[in-house]
C-alpha cells in the first residue's frame with residue numbers, strides 16, 4: 812500500500828475496549844451526536860468505573876487513532892444497561908453501529924450479563940433498526956423521557972434483550 816493510499820483510504824475500524832485515555836475522543840464524538848452531550852470529565856468518571864464496560868470502534872490510522880463509535884454499559888450481572896451508544900455522523904449507515912453493538916453484547920455476556928436494557932427515543936429510526944436487528948424487544952414506554960433542544964419532550968421506549 813502506498814503512503815498516499817494509507818493516508819487517504821477509508822479507515823478500517825477495530826472494535827476494542829476503551830479506557831479513560833479515550834475520554835477526550837468520547838467527549839468530541841458525543842458532542843457530534845447528541846444535543847446534550849457529556850463532558851470529558853463525565854467520561855473519565857465512567858471509563859474508570861469498575862462496573863462500566865466500554866467498547867470503541869477505533870481506526871487503524873498511522874498517526875492518530877480515529878474513534879468512529881462508542882458504547883458504554885453498566886454491568887451488574889445478570890443485568891446490563893446501555894448508557895450511551897453513538898457512531899460519528901460521517902461513519903453511519905455502513906454497519907459500524909451493528910458491529911459495535913454485536914461485539915459489545917458478546918463482551919457483556921462474557922461478563923455475566925443475561926439481560927440487557929436500554930432506553931431509546933421512539934422516533935430514533937436508525938437506533939431502533941440496530942436494536943431490533945440484534946434481538947431487542949420493546950417492553951415499555953416512558954412518556955416525556957427526553958428533552959429536545961426546542962424544549963419539546965419526547966417519549967422513550969424501554970427495550971430488553973435476553974442473551
Ligand SMILES: CC(C)(COP(=O)(O)OP(=O)(O)OC[C@H]1O[C@@H](n2cnc3c(N)ncnc32)[C@H](O)[C@@H]1OP(=O)(O)O)[C@@H](O)C(=O)NCCC(=O)NCCS
Pocket residue numbers: 844845896897898899902903904905906907908909910930931932935936937938940941
Ligand atoms: C444509532 C447509531 C449508533 C447507528 O449507527 P450506524 O453505524 O449508522 O448503524 P448501522 O449502519 O449498523 O445501521 C443503521 C441502520 O439504520 C438505517 N437508517 C439510518 N437512518 C435511518 C432513518 N432515518 N430511518 C430508517 N433507517 C435508517 C441504516 O440504513 C441502517 O440500516 P441497514 O443496515 O439495513 O442499511 C447512529 O445512528 C447514531 O450514532 N445515532 C445518534 C446517536 C443515537 O441516537 N444513539 C442511540 C441512542 S439510544
